[in-house]
Amino acid sequence: MHTLSLFEPSTTLAIIFTVLGGLGLFLYGIEYMSTSLKNLSGNRLKILIEKATDNIFMGLLTGIAVTVLVQSSSATTVIVIGLISAGLMSLRQAVGVMMGANIGTTVTAFLIGLKINEYSLIFIALGAAIVIFITTKKASYTGGIILGFGMLFLGLELMSLGLEPLAEKDWFETAMISLAEVPILGVLAGTFLTVIVQSSSATIGVVQQVFFDGNIALPGALAVLIGSNIGTTITAILASLSSPREAKQASMFHLLFNLFGSVIFLIFFGTYVKLLGNIENAFLGPNNKLTIAYAHIIFNTVTTIFVLFLVKYFVVLIEKMLPIKEDKDASLVEKLNYDLIISSPVLALESAKGVVIEMGGIAQEMIKTARLYQNDNSEDYFGKIADLENRIDLYDKSIHDYLMEIQSFDLSQKYKQTQVILLDVIRDFERIADHAVNLSEFYQNRYEQDCPLTGKVAENLNHYFDLVVLQVENAILSFQANDKKLAKKVIETEIEIDKLEKHYRRAQLLHKKESSDECNDIHYVDILSNLERISDHCNNIAENVIDPHYLSKERSNPSF
Incomplete structure (x- = not known):
């Protein structure tokens, strides 16, 4: 694939614009696809959320289903916080949904892992044609999903083109080696990048592309992935800032869940790398994007299994850290959560x-x-x-x-x-x-x-x-x-x-x-x-x- 540019591909300015342009297109593709999915799902999203009961396993399945449906764990988290703010969901119901959201979001990584970059323009053309020429809402939303899907992969391809010249730079190679040799640096990098772009899917998508291009070793890629799981909790924290204490408790659970998982996987980091290396060698082949997708689902599934056995202790800890304060007048504005309108x-x-x-x-x-x-x-x-x-x-x-x-x-x-x-x-x-x-x-x-x-x-x-x-x-x-x-x-x-x-x-x-x-x-x-x-x-x-x-x-x- 070739890209049109006013600059020579090897110039610094061309690299910056190509990478940032690709990232922007990738982020917009995810957002557009997610919004179209939410619109197409309509009342089904409400029905799924209502199935979240005090049975934590039902909440877990609900979280997986909703996140697969909207292709955004952040969107699910914001919805949960909005429902808690309105008094329609308790913390104990929310923890199951939020754990399920972490598992459901791994589907995005598997989609990105598909080798269909070369078909991105076909998806864009097809999606745009449906949106423009078929006027029914259902068709428009379906076209939006296809169009967003195509933009996502085109954005990845542009980022790959922009990063190609960097692979020849000594400083870039040194940085990638450092991420692999010092996992904590990779964790910090993943956290920082996710906080900046407000999307763990974007960070993981970038990691998949860089790993596929052979510019980062598996240990470095896994370290950045762990960091992205910490960074994604910022969305929940920001969404809960103007919300009642119950919603802040939910965002605190989200943070503690991912911190707990990160600590566990850093302790057993060598085993984690070896396991993914074996999966790659046995089933996928070298530098396969799906390696990172499997790493993502293993991280979230194993963390969920651990936390399921400890969830009551997590809830007690959070309730002690953030006790509920009765304040009827202050709760009004908090219950009318404007972020929930968008989600x-x-x-x-x-x-x-x-x-x-x-x-x-x-x-x-x-x-x-x-x-x-x-x-x-x-x-x-x-x-x-x-x-x-x-x-x-x-x-x-x-x-x-x-x-x-x-x-x-x-x-x-x-x-x-x-x-x-x-x-x-x-x-x-x-x-x-x-x-x-x-x-x-x-x-x-x-x-x-x-x-x-x-x-x-x-x-x-x-x-x-x-x-x-x-x-x-x-x-x-x-x-x-x-x-x-x-x-x-x-x-x-x-x-x-x-x-x-x-x-x-x-x-x-x-x-x-x-x-x-x-x-x-x-x-x-x-x-x-x-x-x-x-x-x-x-x-x-x-x-x-x-x-x-x-x-x-x-x-x-x-x-x-």
């Missing part, structure tokens, strides 16, 4: 739903507090409702911004509808909270005028309020579990509440004619009206559960 918009929607449910819990707490305030003149209740309202406002803005960011990504019609429903529901929760504030102000005004609720009026409002409290609870539960049966019960309760509201209004008019007591009239209708509107918003939530195509224009009382 998997579908899982980001699931994450957002968890935070929406949390917002509903705050609104429910406001309603329950208002119910207590109705019969108990305590300023603590009034202050608590005001504080919770501030939290609701924060949730409303944060979730809205997060959902709008998800909207900018390519979603299927089903998940676009989910995004619209979540926007609808946060609006309902925000309005429920507003009505709770209104109620607290009505009660405060009554108490200031020394007019607490008494007699039949108090009895009626207490019964009415209790129905609304139950309806709010059922609306949240039906939304959380997508329980259509419970949602129908919410709608039935709304009908009952509407009838009661009219009945209590008429009863109060009769009472007003028969009694000169004006105290019970203060804000009575306002209280009934706000409780009825809360019921309407619960009805909206239930309608969205029963019919996902329930449109905003059909919402009850949208002006309130």
Whole structure:
């Protein structure tokens, strides 16, 4: 293969541009292929992740499957951290998935090990043709996979061309010998390169190409490979910096896992080199790229087997190093992990739903507090409702911004509808909270005028309020579990509440004619009206559960 260049191939400038250009094309090819795979997988990625239970072996298989599917252990790690941040996955579930991701990522090395560099342009041409001329999304994603695959191999070929002149340089030969003779130097080099390019697959791909070209001995290549496994943990650490402590625990496990494996393989480095040498001699032939692929899978599989027996000690150590600190307010921004949107918009929607449910819990707490305030003149209740309202406002803005960011990504019609429903529901929760504030102000005004609720009026409002409290609870539960049966019960309760509201209004008019007591009239209708509107918003939530195509224009009382 030949390359076009403005410079002579042997010049320093030509070497730099060819190597860096090849590396850039290689990295972009991996990224493009990974993104296309994620888009093509769609809901399957979510289904696989949901299979990760407290059974560590199921988590292990899930991690392997997801990483093979997206061709990026870093992407799997970021997804896991995002799910932990959202409270959708525990540390004990995450450790299995992350170990599986380390095994799954070795598939990339085997793909690179295939001797198909000379066909890279064919893959690029075929992939580009599919992307350009076939307009369906599925075909576009499939074409993207093929195109990325071709760019990956073309990038490797360009790097090989750029590195050819270096093999003749004394300093390069000396450096390669040093990596082989002093393994720790190779480990440091692999760690540093992986931190720079943010991809262990890229580092291993470079090692495979340099090894194939005969520019580095097997011991040096294996040392760099070990270092790449340490360097790849930086992605998880960076992804967890703005995440809850639970996510930081997961990134710490990822680091300790790879450090543990690196120490083990450095202790038995001679045996490791000899084993790979025997595999190469018996099955592969000299300087075969697949030698490095086998080295990679042996490293991750053996490390996983060791850690499986020690995992409970790893978890205990991590929990002591990074104990969980309860901080509800700080957790909000952390749970809405923007990195998860990039890795998997579908899982980001699931994450957002968890935070929406949390917002509903705050609104429910406001309603329950208002119910207590109705019969108990305590300023603590009034202050608590005001504080919770501030939290609701924060949730409303944060979730809205997060959902709008998800909207900018390519979603299927089903998940676009989910995004619209979540926007609808946060609006309902925000309005429920507003009505709770209104109620607290009505009660405060009554108490200031020394007019607490008494007699039949108090009895009626207490019964009415209790129905609304139950309806709010059922609306949240039906939304959380997508329980259509419970949602129908919410709608039935709304009908009952509407009838009661009219009945209590008429009863109060009769009472007003028969009694000169004006105290019970203060804000009575306002209280009934706000409780009825809360019921309407619960009805909206239930309608969205029963019919996902329930449109905003059909919402009850949208002006309130």
